Amino acid sequence: MVNSSGRFAGQKALLFTPQLKENDTHCVIFQFYVAGREGGRPGHLNVYIKENNSPMGLPVWNTSGPAGRSWNQVELAISTYWPNFYQIVFEVVTSGQRGLLAIKDVVLQGHQCMNTPHFLHIKGVEVNAGQTATFHCTVNGEGIGGREAPMKATKPWNNQRFIGMFDVVNTTKQDSGRYRCIVHSNRGVGVSNYGELTIKQPPVPIAPPQLMAVGATYLWIQLNANSINGDGPIINREVEYRTVSGTMYDLQPVDKTSHKIGHLDPDTEYEISVLLTRPLDGGTGAPGPPLRARTKCAELMAMDESVSLAFTPGL
Numbered sequence: 001m002v003n004s005s006g007r008f009a010g011q012k013a014l015l016f017t018p019q020l021k022e023n024d025t026h027c028v029i030f031q032f033y034v035a036g037r038e039g040g041r042p043g044h045l046n047v048y049i050k051e052n053n054s055p056m057g058l059p060v061w062n063t064s065g066p067a068g069r070s071w072n073q074v075e076l077a078i079s080t081y082w083p084n085f086y087q088i089v090f091e092v093v094t095s096g097q098r099g100l101l102a103i104k105d106v107v108l109q110g111h112q113c114m115n116t117p118h119f120l121h122i123k124g125v126e127v128n129a130g131q132t133a134t135f136h137c138t139v140n141g142e143g144i145g146g147r148e149a150p151m152k153a154t155k156p157w158n159n160q161r162f163i164g165m166f167d168v169v170n171t172t173k174q175d176s177g178r179y180r181c182i183v184h185s186n187r188g189v190g191v192s193n194y195g196e197l198t199i200k201q202p203p204v205p206i207a208p209p210q211l212m213a214v215g216a217t218y219l220w221i222q223l224n225a226n227s228i229n230g231d232g233p234i235i236n237r238e239v240e241y242r243t244v245s246g247t248m249y250d251l252q253p254v255d256k257t258s259h260k261i262g263h264l265d266p267d268t269e270y271e272i273s274v275l276l277t278r279p280l281d282g283g284t285g286a287p288g289p290p291l292r293a294r295t296k297c298a299e300l301m302a303m304d305e306s307v308s309l310a311f312t313p314g315l
Contacts, residue, residue, distance in 0.1 A: 020086055046059035118190045204230055
């Protein structure tokens with residue numbers, strides 16, 4: 001119980017449960033009480049779910065309404081499974097007004113909540129930087145409604161289950177981390193396990209390709225792409241080349257560490273780069289540092305022409 005009288009706004013009180021491990025979706029129930037002057041708001045109560053000593057993050061449930069002078073029950077449908085463990089944290093933040101905030105009868109039930117939907121296990125997602133990551137959160141149970149996060153789409157599975165799809169768009173390395181889904185009902189809140197979002201950076205060669213041989217109409221190059229910035233594995237290699245002066249451009253797939261670029265113009269300077277690709281959409285990185293090389297001049301072929309005159313007698 002927190003007596004907010006004499007407390008200034010923003011003071012906090014926290015209560016931690018022991019670390020809990022469960023093998024299946026289960027239900028935690030508790031009752032809360034807010035009392036104060038008529039219409040007053042002595043503070044608000046937040047509930048956090050800490051998984052495996054993670055930071056508290058955002059509250060999964062809160063109340064900041066006016067004093068009600070009655071006990072209300074809340075269900076927490078928690079889908080964190082063994083070997084992971086979690087703690088429930090109850091937090092009161094005072095408003096500066098007089099009153100009381102309290103909780104009681106925190107009970108761990110070994111079954112699903114009766115009035116609050118729960119999540120099935122959500123999986124992690126891996127995408128390349130710049131792509132959209134989509135989490136599929138399968139909600140099971142009745143009382144579904146009041147979802148906080150905007151969903152890309154929902155897909156009904158049956159009369160008691162649907163799949164919600166949530167997008168993380170234009171991903172960067174900074175978006176890597178753990179995500180979970182939350183669904184609210186009139187009686188409580190369902191909290192999923194964490195799904196890991198892994199952002200991979202498309203690979204880019206560190207050094208330019210190396211020139212091995214030069215002809216009038218070809219250039220032999222060594223890709224020189226063993227050292228990269230970004231993430232592997234490399235599943236595809238391409239050579240991009242263009243004329244330094246002009247508009248000629250081409251892109252060729254490569255299946256070896258060396259490559260002959262043919263059908264080039266004599267005495268012409270080209271700029272050559274290597275592109276590397278890793279798995280998944282958007283896995284092709286930017287062109288690596290360019291090599292500049294010029295083809296040789298064309299050889300002039302001298303041809304000896306023999307001219308003979310034939311004389312026919314009598315003419």
